[in-house]
Amino acid sequence: MATAMAAMIQRSHVGRRSWRFLIVIAMAVFVLAIVVIVQCSSISYGIGRTSSWPPLLEEAPEASSSFLVSPINNPGISDDSKLGEIQKFNLVGNTSVSASSNDVDFGDDIESISNMEFRDRSRPPAVEQAIELEPKNREPLQIVSMALSKNPEKGSLSLSKRLGRKKHSTTISQMNSQLHHNLVSAISKRPQRPSARDRELLSAKMQIVNAPIVKNTPGLHASSFWNVSRFKRSYELMERMLKVYIYKEGEKPVFHQSRMRGIYASEGWFMKLMKESKKFGVRDPRKAHLFYIPFSSEMLRKELYRKSFQSVKELEEHLKSYVNHISHKYSFWNRSSGADHFIAGCHDWAPKLTSNHMMSNCIRALCNANVAKGFKIGKDTTLPVTSIRSQERPLQDIGGKPPLERHILAFFAGGKHGSLRPVLLQHWEASKYLDMKILGPMPRDVESKRIYREYMKSSKYCICAKGYEVHTPRIVEAIYYECVPVIISDNYVPPFFEVLNWEEFAVFVAEKDIPRLREILVEIPEEKYVAMQSSVRMVQQHFLWHKAPLRYDLFHMILHSVWHNRVFGN
Incomplete structure (x- = not known):
C-alpha cells in the first residue's frame, strides 16, 4: 500500500513538472509570435514610407486658401485697433506667395533631381510656372511642411522638434x-612664386x-565697421590698383x-556694371589682379527647363567644360x-553648381551663403x-518713418515654405500682443505690396526669417525701409561680413x-534701438544699386x- 502511494505521488510531481514545462514553452512561443508580428509591421511601415518619401509636391494637400491681413490706414497711429478693418483675401492654388519680394516658390530639390532626365520633350505646365515664378530649392523636410499646412498645429509641433534636433549651427x-x-x-602668407x-x-x-588710424571718415559710419581705417585704406587701394579681366568666352x-x-x-546688376566699368575693367589679362567669369546661375538653371540640358549633372558639366576651355586657352x-x-x-543652386573640384579655389560671391554647405569665410563672399521691382527705378520708395513714429x-509677412517659418507663424501669427505683426503670405496686387512696405516703414524691427535656404531679400528690404533687421537664419553669413560689424545695426x-x-x-533698451536704427540709415548707401555706380555703393562693396x-588670400 505504501509503495503504491509513493508511486502515485511521484507520478503527480512528474505531471506537474511537465505541465509547467509546457506552459513555459507556450509563453515563449506567444512572445516570439508578438515580436515577429511587430517586426513585420515595422518593415511594412518602413517600406511604405520609403516608397512615398519624400512626398511629391503635386500630392501635397492644398494649403489654406485664405489668410488675414490688416492693412494700415494710418501707419503712424499707436492704437492697433485703428489699423483698419480686417480684410480677407482668397488665393488660388497651393502656392506660397508674398507681396514682399516675388518669393513665389515652385522649386525643385537639386539633390533629388540631379540625375533626372526629362523624357517628355513637351514642357509641363508646372515647369512653365517654375520658370516664370522664381524657383527655389526644396528639401524633404520643406515639402513636408507644405503638406502639413492644413494642420498647422501638428505640423509646427513636429517642425519645432526637428529644429531642436538639427545639426550644429x-x-x-x-x-x-573664424574671420x-x-x-x-593670412597676414603671414607669401606666394611661393609671386608674379x-x-x-x-x-x-x-x-x-x-598697417593703415594709420583715421579719425575723420566722411561718407562712412565708423562704428558699423570692424576697422574703418583699414577699410578706408583697402577701398582706396582698390580704386587705385584693381584691374579685372572679363572672359569673352561663353x-x-x-x-x-x-x-x-x-x-x-x-x-544681373553686378554683371552689367562690371562689364561697363572702364575704371576696373582691363583688356590685357596680363595686367589683371582678378578674372571674372560672367555666368548667370539663374539663367543656367532656367536652361534645364528649356530642355537645353537634360539633368542638373549636365549643368555642372557645362560649367566644368567652360573652365576646361579657358584653362587650356589661357x-x-x-x-x-x-x-x-x-x-x-x-x-539657390549656385553653391552646388560651383562646388566641383575645378572651381574649389574660385572666389564665389553667393546669395546662398551657408557655412554648413561649403561657404568658406575669408574666401567666398x-x-x-x-x-528689384523696376530696372529703371531701382531705388523707388526707399526710406521710412523716424524711430518715435x-x-x-x-x-x-511671407510664405510658409521651409522648416522655420511654420514655427515662427505657429508661435506669433495669432499672438495676443498687438505690437507683433507676424502674418502669413500676402497677395501680390499693387495695394497689398503698398501695405507690406508701409508695415516695414512703420515697424521697429523687421523679421528676416529664412525660407528654403538661408538667404532672404527681407534683410536688404529692411535696410531700404530703415527698419532694424532681425535675422533668424542659422549658419548664414551676412553681406560684407569681412568689413561690416552687423551686430551694430x-x-x-x-x-x-x-x-x-x-x-x-523687448529687452533691447530704447537708446540702443535708436542707435541701431540710425546705423541702418547710415549703412543703407552700401546696399543701393545705381545705374551709374557711386562711391561705396552696392557695386563697389x-x-x-x-x-x-583676394588680397588676404594671396
Whole structure:
C-alpha cells in the first residue's frame, strides 16, 4: 500500500513538472509570435514610407486658401485697433506667395533631381510656372511642411522638434572668431612664386594691415565697421590698383546675360556694371589682379527647363567644360588654380553648381551663403539679395518713418515654405500682443505690396526669417525701409561680413529661440534701438544699386569684398 502511494505521488510531481514545462514553452512561443508580428509591421511601415518619401509636391494637400491681413490706414497711429478693418483675401492654388519680394516658390530639390532626365520633350505646365515664378530649392523636410499646412498645429509641433534636433549651427560670434583667425593667418602668407600682380597684392595687404588710424571718415559710419581705417585704406587701394579681366568666352543666355529684376537681380546688376566699368575693367589679362567669369546661375538653371540640358549633372558639366576651355586657352587659371578668378551667383543652386573640384579655389560671391554647405569665410563672399521691382527705378520708395513714429514692435509677412517659418507663424501669427505683426503670405496686387512696405516703414524691427535656404531679400528690404533687421537664419553669413560689424545695426536670433522672440526684442533698451536704427540709415548707401555706380555703393562693396578676399588670400 505504501509503495503504491509513493508511486502515485511521484507520478503527480512528474505531471506537474511537465505541465509547467509546457506552459513555459507556450509563453515563449506567444512572445516570439508578438515580436515577429511587430517586426513585420515595422518593415511594412518602413517600406511604405520609403516608397512615398519624400512626398511629391503635386500630392501635397492644398494649403489654406485664405489668410488675414490688416492693412494700415494710418501707419503712424499707436492704437492697433485703428489699423483698419480686417480684410480677407482668397488665393488660388497651393502656392506660397508674398507681396514682399516675388518669393513665389515652385522649386525643385537639386539633390533629388540631379540625375533626372526629362523624357517628355513637351514642357509641363508646372515647369512653365517654375520658370516664370522664381524657383527655389526644396528639401524633404520643406515639402513636408507644405503638406502639413492644413494642420498647422501638428505640423509646427513636429517642425519645432526637428529644429531642436538639427545639426550644429554656427553663431555670428563664432563666424567673427573664424574671420579674425583667417585674417591673422593670412597676414603671414607669401606666394611661393609671386608674379608682378602677386607682389602688388602683397604690397596692398601690408598697407592695409598697417593703415594709420583715421579719425575723420566722411561718407562712412565708423562704428558699423570692424576697422574703418583699414577699410578706408583697402577701398582706396582698390580704386587705385584693381584691374579685372572679363572672359569673352561663353554663349548667351548662360554667359554674358542675366535678369535685372526679381530676387536674383544682384547677379544681373553686378554683371552689367562690371562689364561697363572702364575704371576696373582691363583688356590685357596680363595686367589683371582678378578674372571674372560672367555666368548667370539663374539663367543656367532656367536652361534645364528649356530642355537645353537634360539633368542638373549636365549643368555642372557645362560649367566644368567652360573652365576646361579657358584653362587650356589661357595660362591664367593654371597659374593660381583659379584662386584669382571669381563668379557672382544669386540663385539657390549656385553653391552646388560651383562646388566641383575645378572651381574649389574660385572666389564665389553667393546669395546662398551657408557655412554648413561649403561657404568658406575669408574666401567666398556674400552677395546681397536685392529684390528689384523696376530696372529703371531701382531705388523707388526707399526710406521710412523716424524711430518715435514706429509703433509696431516686429513685422513679418511671407510664405510658409521651409522648416522655420511654420514655427515662427505657429508661435506669433495669432499672438495676443498687438505690437507683433507676424502674418502669413500676402497677395501680390499693387495695394497689398503698398501695405507690406508701409508695415516695414512703420515697424521697429523687421523679421528676416529664412525660407528654403538661408538667404532672404527681407534683410536688404529692411535696410531700404530703415527698419532694424532681425535675422533668424542659422549658419548664414551676412553681406560684407569681412568689413561690416552687423551686430551694430541688426539683431541675430537663433532659430531655437523663436518662442522667445518678443522677449529678446523687448529687452533691447530704447537708446540702443535708436542707435541701431540710425546705423541702418547710415549703412543703407552700401546696399543701393545705381545705374551709374557711386562711391561705396552696392557695386563697389561687392567688388571690394572680392578684392579684400583676394588680397588676404594671396
